[in-house]
Amino acid sequence: MTEGRVLAGRYELRRVIGRGGMAEVHAAYDHTLGREVAIKLLLERFREDETFTRRFQDEARHVARLNHPNLVAVYDTGADQGQPYIVMELVDGRSLQQAIAAGGLTEDRALEVVADVCSALSYAHERGLIHRDIKPGNILMADDGSVKVTDFGIARAVDNETVTRTAAVLGTAAYLSPEQAQGLDVDARSDVYSLGVVLYESLTGQQPFAGDSPVTVAYQHVQEPPRPPRELDPSITPAAEAIAMRALAKNPVNRYQSASEMRSDVVNARVGQPVAAPAVLPPDETALLTADPSTRSVRTHEQERRRRGLVAALLVTLGLLALVGGVFALMNLLATDDPVLVTVPDVVDETQAVAEELLIRAELTVGTISEEPSDEVEEGRVIRQDPGADTEVEEGSPVDLVISSGEDLVAVPRLVGLSENDALAALREADLVLGTTTEEEDPDSDPRTVLDQDPAPGDAVPPGTAVDITVSIGIEQVRVPRVVNFSENNALDTIRNADLEPSIADREFSIAVGEGFVISQSPAPGELVDPGTTVEIIVSLGPEPEPEPEPEDPPTVEPEPEPEPEPEPEPGDGNGDGNGNGDGNGDGNGDGNGDGDD
Known part of the structure; x- marks a missing residue:
């Protein structure tokens, strides 16, 4: 229950934003979903009590069934190291109680808020759940104008046996229905009565009943009629007054029979339409709306006798509650409307003994003391306190301390x-x-x-x-650009600009693509690839040139052989070249007629 603690490894507790009789609410951060939430924790001193633990778990179960724009959403429930918790929507804004204390609301805004609360209650009632503690402190007004009902801490299902008598009186005395004050059975009309008190206070700035003790206030809820709101503020419209007075009828039969019925009148009143609530109620009911206070009858002896009997019955009811374990209920009922507040001193980093002494001097009590390892705070000194320093709490409230047990890493x-x-x-x-x-x-x-x-x-x-x-998160792939028919330089730049790596794979002749332009690419255009992937291109050399014709060799002409010259005759020697047969003719000057034997 201390700031900085993490529940279920997920919810980091931050500042305390609300505290009740048995639980407190922290602003927290959900690390898993990354959002601000509110977390309700059962006070540590009640964790060992099965009754309180069961009630807290019942609340979680009941509220988890509800999903309505005018109800604070419940996101998660569980327990961490024996600590039950409820994770809820964190509402940025203020409570109706704070708004009333700051100067009140206009009539239209008051009716608007009550209409939204009626919607929430109608939704819950249809699912068998009665709130039992409708009051301005449990009505949140968000900064965006929306209204949300919270704190079903004492809610009970209609069919639950604990709904009767001993549990019925739970709630805040100023907003109790007559049947709650008497410990009688209650139903959805009890919430209607409490909402009537809220409307009355929102319109007039004061509660319909006041007294020196909760018992006195409870008696008035049962027996005394409230003053009509217009007696306190004549500017209040008769329709708004009629709605408040009908909701405050002592007898549930004479009230609005449902929250939705009350809402219909509220909506009509806002737009100037007639309302179903009568201007004058029966004599035995809340009040005559038009009656002058001086005309009210003096209490007879019989009425006085009935009053004494009723007070006795109220006291007996409270005594029975205490006897049957309703101590918490008694504390709620007997809590004064104006408690004495004291400021919690700062005891962080003090020794345990000094811290306890400071708390006692401040009219506070020492609550639960637990130990926790710390590498920053010396052993035996206070690490954290709850409530924190400078928080205003009721006199006698407990302050829980977390003491350092030394370093534990x-x-x-x-x-x-x-x-x-x-x-x-x-x-x-x-x-x-x-x-x-x-x-x-x-x-x-x-x-x-x-x-x-x-x-x-x-x-x-x-x-x-x-x-x-x-x-x-892996790599985001890129799409391959189209560079076919691009010039070489343009293609290279385009590929680089796409976070890819260009490469000229080849250069080829092409009739269709001009010289210096891209013929083809790989990968193909439009494919998804990892950044840095190589894109290959083939660049055109232009058309292939036609080969020049080779020269033809002239035919080879064989030269005709030159005729051999005839030998010139040599001078004769007189011997002649006979053929040996005497046939030779000499070439000489003589006549060779030899017989060949020469």
């Missing part, structure tokens, strides 16, 4: 390489929490894999330390 587990979910599980097991998650592209890792962490693995840190991680 845990080792940060190795998260790198784990999936994000596994890393979160490892942190929970080590009593650590997830801090900031940063995303980073990594082509070599599966998506949502832890790439880095801080603190580093093995570092010794206090339990509950936040560990920041970096996870992979």
Whole structure:
């Protein structure tokens, strides 16, 4: 129940924003969904009491069934180390109680708020759930103008046996219905009465009944008629007055029979239409709306006798509540409307003995004392207190202390390489929490894999330390641009601008594509690829030139052989060249007629 604590490894508790008789509400942060929430915690001194624990769990179960724009949403319920909790919507704004204290509301705004509360109650009543504690403090007015009902802490299902008598008186005395004050059976009309008190106070700025004690106020709820609102403020419209007075009828039969019926009148009153509520109620009911106070009858002896009997009955009811374990109910009922408030002193970093002394001096009591390891606060000194310093609380309220038991560190587990979910599980097991998650592209890792962490693995840190991680989200692919028919330089620039790597795979002749322009590319245009992928292109050399014709060799002409010259005759020697047969003719000057034997 202290600031900084993390529930279920997920919900980080922050400041206290509300405190009741058995529970308190913290503003908190949901690290899993990254949103602000409100968390209701059962006060530590009640955790061992089965009755209170069961009531708290009943509230969680009841409210979890409800889903309505005018009801504070419940997101989650559970228990952490034996501490029950309810996770709810955090409403930015203020309560109706604060609005009334700050100067009140216009009549139209008061009716608008009541109409929204009627819607919420009608929804809950249809599901068998009665609120039992409708009051301005449980009606929240968000900054965006919406109205939400909260705190079903004493709600009960209609069919629950505890709805009767002993549980019926639970609630705040100023807003009790007559049947609650008497410990009688209650139904949805009890919430209508309480809402009538709220409307009365919103219109006039004061409650219809006041007294020195809750018993006196409870008696007036049962027996005394309230003053008509227009006697206190004549500017209030008769329609608004009639609605409030009908809702405040002592007998449930004479009230609005449902929240939706009351809402119909409220809506009509806002737009100037007639309302169903009569201007004058029967004599035995709340009041005659038009009667002058001087005409009211004097109480007879019989009425006085009945009054004494009623007071006795109220006291007996309260006594029975205490006897049957209704101590908490008695505390609620007997709580004064104007408690003495004291300021909680700052006891953080004091020794336990000094802290207790300071609390007692401040008219407070020492609540639960627990121990927790700390590497920052010396052993035996106060780490945290609850309520925190400078908080105004009722005199005698307990202040819980967390005392340092000394340093107790845990080792940060190795998260790198784990999936994000596994890393979160490892942190929970080590009593650590997830801090900031940063995303980073990594082509070599599966998506949502832890790439880095801080603190580093093995570092010794206090339990509950936040560990920041970096996870992979893979690589975002790019689409291959079309560069066919681009000039070479234009194609290279286009590919580079797409975060890809160009490469000229070849140069080829082309009749269709001019020289210096791209013929083809790979991968094809439009394909998704990783950044840095190589895109190959083939560049045109232009048309292939025609080959020049080779020269033909002239035919080879064989030269005719030159005729050999005839030998010139040599001078004769007189011997002649006979053929040996005497036939030779000498070439000489003589006549060779030899016989060949020469």
